[in-house]
Amino acid sequence: MRRAVLAVVTLACVLVVAGCTTSVDGTPVAAASPAHDRQLVVDYFKELNAAAAEGPSTQRQFLQRSQHPDFTNELCDLGDLTLNVDPAMSTLRMDPDWVPPGEGKGATHPRGEVYVLGVSVSIRQDGALLGSQIGSQRVVILDGKAYGFAPCPTGG
Incomplete structure (x- = not known):
């Protein structure tokens, strides 16, 4: 008798949970974390320097593409x-x-998480x-991008 009651309760719980699920379109994206943000900052500088190695035009394109969208x-x-x-x-x-x-x-704070580093x-x-x-530079993480x-x- 106990097994039958337990089976019915378990089945009811499964049906209730199944009935409450919804489907969401899109691709799941992990929430930001300090380690994830750190890696985005590392990647930002790697891409900046790789663009520099290809020349002024490529670096200019990178800087345009990676400029904070509000600026x-x-x-x-x-x-x-x-x-x-x-x-x-x-x-x-x-x-x-x-x-x-x-x-x-x-002036307003840029959207996103602002980081500073030497x-x-x-x-x-x-x-x-x-x-x-030697100086400081800011990098902003906004919507999963640096x-x-x-x-x-100077003077420009």
Whole structure:
């Protein structure tokens, strides 16, 4: 008798659960995690440097494609320069209060998770090293993709 009651209760639970399921179109995407975001940042810099290795035009295309979507009108032309960026991943941290410089009073935080990290930037022209600089760079993770803010040469 106990087995019969248990079987009926189990069957009822299965039917209730089956009746409550729904189908959702699309492909499931894992929720962001610090490790996932970190890998997106690593990949961003790998792609940036691979584009630089192919030349100014390819790097320009990468910078346009990876510019944060809310700031696509703020691209700078690097001309025939390329940038190689060596990120210090151990310095990666969230920067929730950052707003892009030059946005003026009332500037808003970019959509997404803003990260900041130390970087070493080498500036090249026709393969020759023109200079290098150490500074900070922001990368934003938005909708599972890493975006940056194209650098502008000093005075540009």
